[in-house]
Amino acid sequence: MIRRPEAVVTGLGLVTAAGCDRDSTWSAVRAGRSTAAPDPLLHGLPVTLSCRVPEPDHPVLRRRGAARLDPVDRFGLVAAAQALEQAALDPREWDGSRVAVVTGGGVGGVRTQDEALARLGEQGPEFVSPYFLPGYLINMTCANIALRFGVTGPALATSTACASGTTALGLARDLLATGQCDIALVCGAEAAVTRLMVTGFSQLGALSDTGSRPFDATRDGFVIAEGAGALVLERPGHAAARAARPLARLIGHAASTDAHHLVAPHPEGRGAEQAVRAALADAGVGPEDVGHVNAHGTSTRQNDAIEAAVLRRVFPDRPPVTSAKGALGHTLGASGAIEAALTVLALAEGVVPPTAGLAATAPGTDIDVVAGTAREHAAQVAVSNSFGFGGHNAVAVLARP
Amino acid sequence: MRDTVTTSAPESVLDVISDLLVEKFEVPSEEVRASAPMSDLLIDSLMIVEMAIAVHETLGVKVGEDELRAATLAQFAASVDERLTDR
Numbered sequence: 096m097i098r099r100p101e102a103v104v105t106g107l108g109l110v111t112a113a114g115c116d117r118d119s120t121w122s123a124v125r126a127g128r129s130t131a132a133p134d135p136l137l138h139g140l141p142v143t144l145s146c147r148v149p150e151p152d153h154p155v156l157r158r159r160g161a162a163r164l165d166p167v168d169r170f171g172l173v174a175a176a177q178a179l180e181q182a183a184l185d186p187r188e189w190d191g192s193r194v195a196v197v198t199g200g201g202v203g204g205v206r207t208q209d210e211a212l213a214r215l216g217e218q219g220p221e222f223v224s225p226y227f228l229p230g231y232l233i234n235m236t237c238a239n240i241a242l243r244f245g246v247t248g249p250a251l252a253t254s255t256a257c258a259s260g261t262t263a264l265g266l267a268r269d270l271l272a273t274g275q276c277d278i279a280l281v282c283g284a285e286a287a288v289t290r291l292m293v294t295g296f297s298q299l300g301a302l303s304d305t306g307s308r309p310f311d312a313t314r315d316g317f318v319i320a321e322g323a324g325a326l327v328l329e330r331p332g333h334a335a336a337r338a339a340r341p342l343a344r345l346i347g348h349a350a351s352t353d354a355h356h357l358v359a360p361h362p363e364g365r366g367a368e369q370a371v372r373a374a375l376a377d378a379g380v381g382p383e384d385v386g387h388v389n390a391h392g393t394s395t396r397q398n399d400a401i402e403a404a405v406l407r408r409v410f411p412d413r414p415p416v417t418s419a420k421g422a423l424g425h426t427l428g429a430s431g432a433i434e435a436a437l438t439v440l441a442l443a444e445g446v447v448p449p450t451a452g453l454a455a456t457a458p459g460t461d462i463d464v465v466a467g468t469a470r471e472h473a474a475q476v477a478v479s480n481s482f483g484f485g486g487h488n489a490v491a492v493l494a495r496p
Numbered sequence: 497m498r499d500t501v502t503t504s505a506p507e508s509v510l511d512v513i514s515d516l517l518v519e520k521f522e523v524p525s526e527e528v529r530a531s532a533p534m535s536d537l538l539i540d541s542l543m544i545v546e547m548a549i550a551v552h553e554t555l556g557v558k559v560g561e562d563e564l565r566a567a568t569l570a571q572f573a574a575s576v577d578e579r580l581t582d583r
Contacts, residue, residue: 159522222553225545 102268102279103334103341103496106182106327107436108174110284111423112146112320115153115173117181120433121440124422125469127449131306131318131424137293142302145288146320146424153177155243165204165230168239170323170429171284175240178325182339184278186244195249195276196240197267199259199283201428201483202292203233209289236284248276256483257391258350259283260324260431264491265348267328277333283432284323293319299358301395307425308452309392309418310399310464317393320424324433341496343439346476347378353486360397364405366488371409371478374490378476382410385492386474387447389438390464391482392418393425394452398482403460413463415472417441421451431481435491438477442495445473509555509580510573516550517569530570537569551576 109116112130113123123130134145148170155161155176156169164172175196179186207230214222229235234252241250249270255262260283267279296302296319303316334341351373353366360367375382388410390402406416419434426433441447446469453466479491510530517523523537538544544561551559557579564572 162522163520218553222549224549225542229542 101331102271102328102345103331104326104343104345104439105329105334105339105341106178106180106184107342107439108177108181108323108325109433109436110148110151110170110174111322111426111433112148113423115149115151117177120423121437124419124437124448125446127422127451127468129306129422129451134288137290140290140293141297142293142304144304144306144318145293146318147288148286148321163226164239165207165235166286166321167200167204167284168230168236170286170321171198171236171282172239172243174284174323174325175244175280175282178280178327179244182327184327189278191245191247193248193277194246195267195270195279196237196246197263197270197279197281198237198240198252199261199263199428199432200233200236200252200254200285201256201259202285202287204230204235205287205289205292207231209291236282240280240282244280246280254428255487255489256485257425257427257430258481258483258487258489259428260433261435261479261481261489261491262350262487263432264326264345264435265350265489268345268348271328271330277330279328280325281328281432282323282325283429285427285429286321287427288319288321303394306452307394307421308454309390309394309421309450310403310456310460311453312455312457314394314396314399314457316395317420318424320426322423322426322429322433324429324436326432326436343442343496344494345491346494347374347380347492349373349377349490351488353488355486358484360401360482361486362401364401366486367402367480367482368405368409370488370490371405371480374478374492378492380476380492383412384476385410385414385478386472387438387441387477388414388416389434389477389479390416390418391480392420392450394420400457402480402482403462406462414474415447415470416462416464417447418450419448421453431479431489434481435479435493438479438493442474442477442493445471447472447474509577510570512554513551513569513573513576516547516554520550521547528569530568532569534567534569534572535565538564555580
């Protein structure tokens with residue numbers, strides 16, 4: 096098999112409801128602590144539970160213009176800045192033309208859109224801010240990161256609904272592999288906890304108003320969340336030349352599409368299984384090599400049952416499985432990047448975090464979902480799944496350095 | 497249309513616009529001087545448009561973008577103040 100050139104991960108950034116930094120997010124996930132809370136802004140809606148990010152305070156935001164950015168862009172900038180700091184990359188010193196940025200997001204700046212729409216309706220068109228479109232367009236997290244850090248190589252915004260973060264990771268890997276850049280900054284970001292978005296997901300029957308319980312017998316939907324995750328990817332030779340310490344390797348990625356229904360997953364998980372198997376083949380590893388699965392695990396009835404069946408078929412050795420959505424809720428297009436970052440942390444520490452909210456696995460699940468407390472488990476290779484509305488499936492394979 | 501601030505308001509128009517520059521447009525307060533050209537304080541066309549909206553909304557006075565670009569802070573405040581007083 097011809098192996099694709101792999102990429103190394105040299106920096107991570109996290110902004111979640113658990114806190115606007117890596118450590119507070121990792122400690123909540125590692126402890127299996129839920130961040131869901133009743134949300135006053137959702138008052139009167141069928142679902143009022145969310146995982147909201149506390150207002151970030153980071154030096155990257157302490158400059159003129161930051162306050163009027165949509166929250167999705169503020170979250171993305173903070174996560175990206177953290178990842179660059181950890182990678183010890185100084186944007187004032189790099190050749191920006193050899194740097195790419197790839198973002199993933201489901202919806203763009205919908206809070207900015209809500210505000211503009213309210214002004215249009217209540218006050219008229221002359222009161223709509225010129226900052227509406229720069230805040231709303233889905234490519235603007237990407238553009239803000241490029242502008243702030245002087246990235247002049249390819250800047251691409253991917254959108255595959257809840258698979259976007261993992262799609263971004265794969266595209267960034269391919270940009271590195273094809274020599275289009277030496278450094279690829281990946282960022283999944285979402286700030287879509289609005290009354291309209293919550294209503295939309297609620298009308299699809301996707302949301303829980305009782306809590307996120309991935310793979311649990313009583314699960315009844317996901318809890319909507321905000322957040323951002325960022326990873327610095329580099330060609331291994333580039334990282335080695337500047338003596339950067341890899342945190343992990345991104346050794347495989349694959350994407351597939353259900354082509355079955357716009358929002359319902361294929362009942363046998365056809366596309367999901369295809370993506371998992373293709374990602375393993377891309378990585379050049381077998382199912383027996385995988386020691387940790389970071390499941391998409393949304394806590395909806397359908398996703399978790401279908402995903403569990405896929406994992407049973409692909410991984411007969413039953414590696415430990417976890418879902419971060421029990422702790423952090425579902426950050427939609429950000430989730431793939433956030434969970435890839437968490438998977439890197441889990442591999443580095445030799446643990447599999449528990450699935451918060453999981454009390455009793457649903458009958459017939461028959462996979463080894465970690466519950467209660469983190470499990471000491473020295474995995475060499477981990478798989479991270481993301482499946483999105485639209486039938487988009489994306490899977491990343493990560494390995495210890 | 498809203499008419500939140502009238503000529504009897506204790507805060508001067510200069511104060512209102514200066515506050516907008518600092519709070520909404522994040523201009524460092526030491527740079528907000530009466531003699532400063534508005535086009536130095538509002539550094540791109542989006543900010544100019546946003547300021548015109550903010551003045552319209554806060555003081556109920558419609559101002560033109562060209563007028564904003566040409567004036568100093570003091571001149572702009574005086575011009576808005578004059579239109580408020582005329583009503």
